[in-house]
Amino acid sequence: MKEITLCDSPWQVKGFWPWVPIKTVSMELGQELLGICEWLPATVPGGVHEDLYRAGLIPHPYKDLNSLQCEWVENRWWMYRTIIKPVNNTGSKVELVFKGLDYEAIVYLDGQRVGEHKGMFTEAVFDVTDRMREEPMELAVLLLHAPDEMGQIGKTSETFTQKSRFNYKWDFSTRLVNIGIWDDVLLRIRQHIKLDDIRIAADVEEADLIEEGRHTGIITVEATIAATIEGAFDSVIISAHCFNPSGQLLYTERLRASCGERVYLEFRVQGAQLWYPNGYGEQPLYSIKLELCSGEGEILEARSFMSGIRKLAFAANDDSPADALPYTIQINNRRIYIRGANLAPLDHLYGTVLDSQYDRMIYMMKRANMNLVRIWGGGLIEKERLYEQCDRQGILVWQEFIQSSSGVDNLPSQKPEFLSLLRESAKAALKSRRNYVSLTVWSGGNELMSAPNKPSTFQDPNLAMLRELTKRHDPQRLCLPTSASGPVQYITEEKGQGHDVHGHWKYLDNPKHYIFYGENDNLFHSEFGVDGVSGVKSLRKFLSEPHLTPVSMKENLVWRHHGEWWDTLERDQRLFGKLEELERFAAASQWVQAEGLRFVLEANRRRKFRNSGSIIWQMSEPWPNVSCTNLLDYYGETKMSYYWTKQAFAPLHVSLDYHSLQVKRGEEVKHGIWLHSHVAGIPLDMNVEVVDARGLVIAVSRYHAVSARDQAVFVGSLTWTAPDEAHELLLVRISYSRDGESVVCYPYFFSAAADEHLYRSSLSLEPPRLDISFIEGWRVTGYEELTELMECRLLVRNLGAVAALHVFAEEATDQYDLDCDELYFTLLPGESRMVAARCARKAAGGLLRQEACETGNQPPQLRIRSFNGHNILAVDRYDH
Structure with missing residues (x-):
């Protein structure tokens, strides 16, 4: 098999009123019907909106209210065209393949209709063997107007497409319905026989002997020998080669097979290097190369795959009710505590997303100590690059089929047309994504409910169909009916009802937030969050100058358009008082988000494995919001919550249990100290101190504890009293030393x-006196796909008389994505902290995101400031 990409060819796009490209001439006058624009340069993969913006026909759709002026685009028909150059057809069959048409298309070659296709997530494959010529040919793709599907608010029972629904308006996005060719286009040249329906599966025998290295890793290969043309019934030889993670050939298996036969091959690797999720071990990947040969030895097709070896199982939680589903994931006989994030599409116009953006996103998940990503059912079956990166970085994948709630009703659709499309897209997803070792869980969709607050079950015919498809095509993975999966949808104070739950998505105020989450008994928390405002650096990229003042979304249409559900001004002013400066408002809002989110994560983790994990809503956002529940904003900037989450998810962590932020002077306060670890037997000496914002030491306690593998360890209680002379703002700080x-x-x-x-x-608080000095200047290092990675180390010192709250950094040139070991830390007077900073060239994506990024070749510049301080620009130093 040979594949020739057509994405590198010049493409054009032109818009029409509906049906005009079919009719082409006026019935009354007989004259040509012109398009609504001329032929424009187009990007494939991509989308019409980006092409129109580049041509100056629509305003930047992400700025202010501009997307409202772009909603006409989804209601037009769009014709793409390019030239196919002559190819050397050395095969028996030539297929024209579209990996992602969005959404309904008619395909033409030299003006002749080749066929039609409907659906985003199934390949459109057309046999063009007899149409190929030795001269250039024009390929044209007519995309009909986007279907009028449900947005977030509507009736799930009335959904009828397999189109990504967040495009139609969601709480984190506007209505901007994508239309275009969103994935690769290629010519696939096949021989008369092919490998079909390939499945790579891994398992471990003698898993109880893993720690002794006496286990056996198993890689199973299945494939069907299929004819590509009628009458092909040759006997063939299939060879399978297994290479270890270092690239050395371990085994070769060969067998003879006939057309139509399903073949099975197995590799048994004694003491195999095992694949683990991030934080539990390494991610070695074995290579499998398949060759399909004729009886004479000619190679008809060659395919390569990467596979990790691991044993996957699912178990009930500790003290789990008998009717609960198994929410604890086991890898290689180890229970894995889930520390994850939900992922919406990376961009509203998802055809523009580049491999580098997937690389960056999964890298940032790994850096945040995460080990699972839930790919949400209102979005996409993502491009394969994401799953490849999850395999490499140890991020387990929870993949939902494309269904989601709608609010008016949340019943899974039973429409025959919809079920037919769902069946085909589910089969395509199962067959194409099951070969990734990171894939762990399938779910029927997001928040599907048979009645208010009652998640749907496999009694629903729609979900029963998906379970049967999963059993048939990927029996190793767990299939859940929906997320959340019941017996109630939303987190509740009622004991015994919270199995897998969603919610809440807001800070519940003091002290309710701490009492509610601190006493909750849910088994698995698969979606929840706290909202916070984006950084000012990002706000300036999509808000015009008149809108750069704190305001309620009830009073400002532009702010409402960029995050109506996530208005935090009233909440934040309850805690901080009047917030009139944008920088202060954004910083205060992010503080509350980080505080609220950290408590939920730590409260859940204190109940390990009665609770089996937390999946934050959400990692990122597909369009720029003033405020949202994300950890990274649209432009890739980290919020305070990212770094506080990173520490709460750390493999070794110590947390504080409390039930209110408010203390009364002279009254005793009591807090619990807890030790968290994936590894048992780690002795730890901890120092806990209570200080005020000026550095006055109020109490100091020391503790010793030894970690346990499968449960949090209660270390002891901290008791303290706030004296009258202390500053109003009080800090409890936990520190420990390990391995120097x-x-x-x-x-x-x-x-x-x-x-x-x-x-x-x-x-x-008065501004602190921050001093910043380089220890090591910027130097190029490199990290896997993140090329041009530059690193530096600098020392930040607080020379003032008050605490420097939440010290953080921004990259000032806007050419780089910034990642630090830690940010948003607090320095008491006289304290210092070493900051290790990494900058990689911005994963810009399409033109719409790229426009916000500067161009040039400067070294990175860090702008350092604190919550109560002023900007300080670190002096550049570049070490060659």
Whole structure:
């Protein structure tokens, strides 16, 4: 088999009123019907919106209210065209393949209709063997207007397409319905016989002997020998070669087969290197090369795959109710505590997403100590690059089929047309994604409910069909009916009802937030979040100058358009008092988001394995929001919650249990200290101190504990009293040393304020005196696909008389994505912290995102500041 990409050819696109490209001439006048625009340069893969913006026919759709002026695009028909150059057809069959047409298309070669296709997630494959010529041919793709599908609010029972629904308006996106060719286009040249329906599966025998290295890894290869043309019934030889992670050939298996036969091959690897999720071990990948040969030895087709070896199982939680599903994932006989994030599509116009953006996103998940990503059912079956990166970085994948709730009703659609499309897209997803070792869970969809707050079950015919398809095509993985999976949809105070739950997505205020989550008994928390405002650096990219002032989304249409559900101004002013400056508002909002999210993560983790994990909503956002529940904003900038999540998810962590942010002077306060680890038997000496914002030490306690593998360890209680002379803002700080490295956890902030404005005093703190010096200047290193990775180390010192709250950095040139070991840390007077910073060239994506990125070849520049401080620009130093 040979594949020739057509994406490198010049493409054009032209818009028409519906049906005009079919009719072409006026019935009354007989004259040509012109398009709504001339032929424009087009990008494939891509989307019409980007091409129109480049041509100046629509405003930048992500800025202010501009997307409202672009909604006409989805209601037109669009014709793409390119020239296919002559190919050397050395095969028996030539197929024209579209991996992603969005959404309904008619395909032409030299003006002759080749066929039609409907659906985003199934390949459109057309036999063009008899149409190929020795001179150039024109390929044209007519995309009909986008179907009028449901957005977030509507009736799930009325859905009728397999089109990504978030495009039609969701709480984190606008209505901007993509239309275009969103994935690769190619010519596939086949011989008369092919390998079909290939399945690579891994398992481990003698798994109880893994620690002794006496286990056996198994890689199973299945494939069907299929004819590509009628009458092909030759006997063939299939060879399978297995290479270890270092590239050395381990085994070769050969067998003879006939057309139509299903073949099975197996490799048994004694003491195999095993694949583990991030934080539990390494991710070695074995290579499998398949060759289909004729009886005379001619290679008819060659395919290559990467596979990790691991044993996958699912178990009930500790103290689990008898009717609960198995929510604990086991890899190689180890229970894996899930530390994950939900992923919506990376861009509203998803055809523009580049491999480098997938690389960056999975890299940032790994850096945040995550081990699972849930690919949400209102979005995409993502491009294969994402799954490849999950295999390499140890990120388990929870993949949902393309269904989601709608609010008015949430019943899975039973429409015959929809079920037919769902069946085909589910089969395509199962067959194409099952060969990735990271894939762990399938789910019927997002928040499907048979009644209010009652998740649908496999009693529903729609979901029963998906379970049967999963059993047939990928029996090794768990299939859940929906997420959440019940017996109630939303997190509840009622004991015994919260199995797999969603919610909440807001900070619940003090003290309710801490009482509610601290006492909850859910088994698995597969979606929840806290909202926070984007950084000012990003806000300036999509908000015009008149809209760069804090305002309620009830009062400003532009802000409402970029995150209506996630208005935090009222919440934040309850805690901080009046917030009139954008920088202060954004910083305060991110503080509350980080605080609220950290508590939920730590409260869940304290119940390990009665609770089997947390999946945050959400990792990123597909379009720029003023405020949202994301950890990374649209432009790739990290919010404060990213770094506090990173520490809460750390393999070794110490947490504080508390039930209110408010303390009364002179009254005793008692907090619990907990030790978390994936590894048993780690002895740890901990230092816990209570200080005020000026560095006054109020209490110091020391603790010793030894970690346990499958449960959190209660270390002891911290008891302290806020004296009258202390500053209103009080910090509890936990630190420990291990292997010569000192770890200072992000502090827990309490307040002795008498009213609800608990953090008001943080706004009146004088600015700290920060001193910044380079220890090592910028130097090029490199990290896998993240090329041009540059690193530096700098020392940040607080020379002032008050704490420097939440010290963070921004990359000032806007040419780089920034990643640090830690940011948003607090320095007391006289303290210093080493910052290790990494910058990679921005994963810009399509033109719409790229426009916001500067061009040039400067070394990175870091702008350092604190919550209560001013900007300080670190002096550049470049070490060659």
